[in-house]
Amino acid sequence: MTEAFLQYVWQHQLITSPLRTTDGRSVKVLRVGDPNHDAGPDFFNSRLIIDDMEWAGNVELHLSSSDWYAHRHSSDPHYNNVILHVVYTHDRDITLANGVTPPTVELRHFMHEALVRNYDALNAPLPDDGIPCARRLGEVPPIVIKSFLDRMTVERIEAKSVVVRRLLDESHGNWEQTCYWLFAHYFGGTVNALPFELLAKATDQRLLARWKDQPQRLEAILYGQAGMLDSYFDDDYPRMLQADYEALRQGAALTPIDNTIWRYHCLRPSGFPTIRISQFATLVSRSSNLFATLLDITDAKALLALFACTASPYWDSHYRFDHTTELSTPKRIGRSLAVSLIINAWVPLLFVYGALHGQQQYKDQALSLLQQLPAEDNAVVREWVATGIIPENAAQSQALLHLKHTFCSSRRCLECRIGYNILKQSSSST
Ligand code: SF4
Structure with a gap:
């Protein structure tokens, strides 16, 4: 038993029979009161009928009556x-500072055993970081789960919007620039997000727009700015890029970033930054106003096609400059990266745009894109599937990830609609 749970039981009135005070008076709750999370009584503005008299005031809760003295409320x-003292165990009478003794309700007599058992089960340690309510989920109406998942989807997008808001701040509200930086960030994946973002910030988008119809120039600028052309090369292609970059560098006052920040370790060769930069150059060449272009696309398939960029032909047989591979294959962005660009970059950006402009249609468009994508398949999603909750699309798989990471793992069952449903059912079970 915890005080937080006792407050929850009071707030939701998860009780088995009409309340009575320890001295036998009947208590009817007209209004439980407003939970108070600061100093002072636990519930303000409660309204009760005790015997036949109506009372308005505050309610204080404790595990034991004697906590009243331990907390120095006397x-x-x-x-x-305080018009009512609600306790789990009554072990002594109390008095207020003005000498009055308020009535006490000993709540444990009005709580179903199953309610306490289920609360304990939700808090019991698990051998792995599993889903504490897994065995009870089948009892929760699907509509309850679905509506809570809808809320989780929005929370998930909002959590991902932190990067968007940071970049929007840095760009002084320039949506095109934010979009360009944001996509660069996510092209870098988890390992090279920062180097990619620095590369984008060091490379003026307008310069890239000027050369968008000349892929080799675009690559020269990006590889040069990435600090990757500052070596001696045997291959013709990097030497051409080098020459192009040097020519452009004079007029455009370009300063490369430190090339030692790029990471190759733990990456599959297809995810090397050398390959990703060429694919990013392809995306840049497809639109000089990426943000405006994307705003008009409501179909997830069209977005996936736009993001399926292929690196330039040199990379068919290379993963790094001057290192030829035996096999020659075009290096096209795989579906999982394209999906990740939609989920992590575009959907949050679109959502923030809709929120800041008060235009619900863009927020709806962001949600619709997630609903058009198939559910993701990963360890967390498989865990939910094993409980019988099968996500229908990426909006729901994202919701399940958020629920697991931010609610279940921190045991926030008392804040969860699914948890409420489980506990409410057990409070009325026979
Ligand atoms: S937070 Fe909700 S879904 Fe997660 S274990 Fe608790 S009750 Fe279940």
Whole structure:
């Protein structure tokens, strides 16, 4: 038993029979009151009928009545308006600072055993980081789960919007620039997100737009700015890029970033930054106003096609400059990266745009894109599937990831609609 759970039981009135005080008076709750998360009584503005008299005031809760003294409320006038003391165990009578003894309800007599058992089960340690309510989920109406997942989807997008808002701030509200930086960030994946973002910030988007119809120039600028052309090369292609970059560098006052920040370790060769930069150059060549272009696309398939960029032909047989591979294959962005660009970059950006402009249609468009994508398949999603919750699309798989990471793993069952449903059912079970 915890005080948080006792407050929850009071707030939701998860009780088995009409309340009575320890001295036998009937208690009817007209209004449980407003939960108070600051100093002072736990619920303000409660309204009760005790026997036949109506009372308005505050309600204080404790595990034991004697906590009233342990918490030094007996001399604190802020508690003088307490009209009911609700405790789990009554072990002594109390008095307010003004000398009045408020009535006490010992809540454990009005709580179903199953309610306490289920609460304990939700908090019991698990051998792995599993889903504490897994065995009870079948009892929760699907509509409850679905509506809570809808809320989780929005929370997930909002959590991902932190990067968007940071970049939007840095660009002083320039949506095109934010979009360009954001996509660069996610082209870098988890390992090279920062180097990619620095590369984009060091390379003016307008310069890239000027050369968007000349792929070799685009690559020269990006590889040069990435600090990757500052070596001696045997192959013709990097030597041409080098020459192009040097020519452009004079007029455009370009300063490369430090090339030692690029990471190759733990990456599959197809994810090397050398390959990703060429694919990024292809995306840049497809639109000089990427943000405006993307705003008009409502179909997820069209977005996936736009993001399926292929690196330039040199990379068919290379993963790094001057290192020829035996096999020659075009290096096209795989579906999982394209999906990740939609989920992590575009959907949050579109959502923030809709929110900041008060235009619900863009927020709806962001949600619709997620709903058009198939559910993701990963360890967390498989865990939910094993409980019988099968996501229908990426909006729901994203919701399940968020639910697991931000609610289940921190045991926030008392804040969860699914948890409420489980506990409510057990409070009325026979
Ligand atoms: S937070 Fe909700 S879904 Fe997660 S274990 Fe608790 S009750 Fe279940």
